[in-house]
Amino acid sequence: MSKTLIRGAKVLGGEPQDVLIDGGTIAAVGPGLGADGAEVVEAAGQVLLPGLVDLHTHLREPGREDSETVLTGTRAAASGGYTAVFAMANTFPVADTAGVVEQVYRLGREHGYCDVQPIGAVTVGLEGRKLAELGAMHESAAGVTVFSDDGKCVDDAVIMRRALEYVKAFGGVVAQHAQEPRLTEGAQMNEGVVSAELGLGGWPAVAEESIIARDVLLAEHVGSRVHICHLSTAGSVEIVRWAKSRGIDVTAEVTPHHLLLTDELVRSYNPVYKVNPPLRTERDVHALREALADGTIDIVATDHAPHPHEDKDCEWAAAAMGMVGLETALSVVQQTMVDTGLLDWAGVADRMSVRPAQIGRATGHGRPVSAGEPANLVLVDTAYRGRVDPAGFASRSRNTPYEGRELPGRVTHTWLRGKATLVDGKLT
Amino acid sequence: MQRHLISAADLTRDDAVLILDTAEEMARVADRPIKKLPTLRGRTIVNLFFEDSTRTRISFEAAEKRLSADVINFSAKGSSVSKGESLKDTAQTLEAMGVDAVVIRHGASGAPYRLATSGWIDAAVVNAGDGTHQHPTQALLDAFTMRRRLVGRDTGLGRDLSGRRITIVGDVLHSRVARSNVDLLHTLGAEVTLVAPPTLVPVGVGNWPCEVSYDLDSTLVKSDAVMMLRVQRERMNAAFFPTEREYSRRYGLDAERMAKMPGHAIVMHPGPMVRGMEITAEVADSDRCTVVEQVANGVSIRMAVLYLLLGGNEPALSHARQPVAHHPATERVAPPTGSEEK
Known part of the structure; x- marks a missing residue:
């Protein structure tokens, strides 16, 4: 395979270095490396990070190919600097059997833009009643280690307990979508000052927090690890912080949009801001940023949720929940965490690559940028400033809340095992 | 425009x-x-x-x-x-x-x-x-009714509802009428008190320009108008209140309660009324009730x-005053597009 020399990149935001890729591996890292016939990428001023890993992506295939496919979703991922994504199970049919997860896994490998690691459903049909064949999905070619009914909460305490216990046999983890269903019947947005005014059904913070509290206690009781999806409230942060201080094996993710946007935006009744869990308040946003900085929240995960135009071009109550996020995640994290001084680039690498790879057991991803490691890398022009134009998205869907908003940073190159998937901002 | x-x-x-x-x-x-x-x-x-x-x-x-x-x-x-x-x-x-x-x-x-x-x-x-x-036209017709009754049909012209004490009773949580009335009455200078069981008051009501009380009797005595909201019987199935009977007893308006209101005070209802629930037939049919008006x-x-x-550029009536120079500027102010750095 060919060689590539990345010249003068700030590795993890540090001093400029050269990085030589040979085949699928990083051959050398250091100042003043010789080109030696390698293709040279001039990277002066840019930041080099390990390829990003998203623990929470909706690729929609099979079943909703009108909103996204494995191909378009992984192209969007490569555009956003990702080399691995975990595909959520709420497809049609649901990814609750070895057959479905193997199909999704293989499609990702065939397209070659980004590794796709399927997430298996916890329960059959995401119905919360009967455990899916978790072991069969783990033993399949897809090697599933993360299980989630995302979109729905595993609200039955006994089913949740059994799932937490059962996956210990093969080092799996249950990723919980924390939403108490009765407290969120008819919920349309965060319950608070704005919902009271707008007359939209409230989604109270306690509906998330009560499930997280229960699940960390369950995880402690049965000695399992548990992962909390898209944590969105200041109260949830406090519970996770308490659980970690107690030694409970809990990890948590936050989405880019919950780090930036608040429920004030819902005043526009524009469904592009409709998402689950909903946008919260300024106070929550700040608590989430602090928690991501101090490690209480382990990772950033996009919850990339593509929807066709017509599902958002309607009245609020009729609209689908969710936002696309793969192609804007790093920029939002730069704005909310790096440009605010809360996190340095090494911290970003940890929260968006190293830790998510560890939680999901994605071998070969989230590795140090050093000789002998797999060449999964992303190069970022952090000085760039530009407005978000959804027309340029690789995703099949355009439901971004950032249209027209100025965000910093631009991913210029992505390498998956030494093969460039993105060159100068263009997909290969 | x-x-x-x-x-x-x-x-x-x-x-x-x-x-x-x-x-x-x-x-x-x-x-x-x-x-x-x-x-x-x-x-x-x-x-x-x-x-x-x-x-x-x-x-x-x-x-x-x-x-x-x-x-x-x-x-x-x-x-x-x-x-x-x-x-x-x-x-x-x-x-x-x-x-x-x-x-x-x-x-x-x-x-x-x-x-x-x-x-x-x-x-x-x-x-x-x-x-x-x-439901803005409902709030406007309610304010119109109040101004006529409490200020006067002719003396009311050009005037607002400054200092009038308005009580709105019932299912505030699910009521567009309550929201519109709170907004408009506040704009017109009235003092609004909402009365409801706590389950039927929205979380976040603290930011509304009004008072909230859970006690109807203490509020009635200092009200110039009492607006009863319809309460759907189905609400009790969702545990908003235990029974219809208990709701009526605590928050319904009957003749005995109406007698505690100041002599000039009126009873209002946006309709449709649920007689026997939030309002008794005796109150609904009394002279103080403005439902038909x-x-x-x-x-x-x-x-x-x-x-x-x-059509506001032409006079509404041939004998009316000159064309109004000012139109109600009802276009909404654009919502903030970003809120994170406020």
């Missing part, structure tokens, strides 16, 4: 007083043998009702016809909407037929706002009730709103 009436909160004091004063002019038309003005001749208004509401629809229709507008009634039931056509497509279909204004009733909060701001249509949009959000006033208010939105 487009003008709409989406929320009572969009009205300034001067806008609101102008609408009330104009409605007084319109009310005089109702006293004539021929209850009709040529003001909106040649203009087409569609009443786009996605939710059943015979009384509101009829009130708008009467107002539109008295202004000589061409009226199209569109009921979602049995229409293409039930076949899955979207709000956008329905609105654009109507617009293509040359509609000047859309009066919309919709079960989804924010639907009229979406219609007015999404670039789907150019017509003026009047909100005739959206979900649990707003409110219905009549509703037509005058809706005439005033449509006239000011669509």
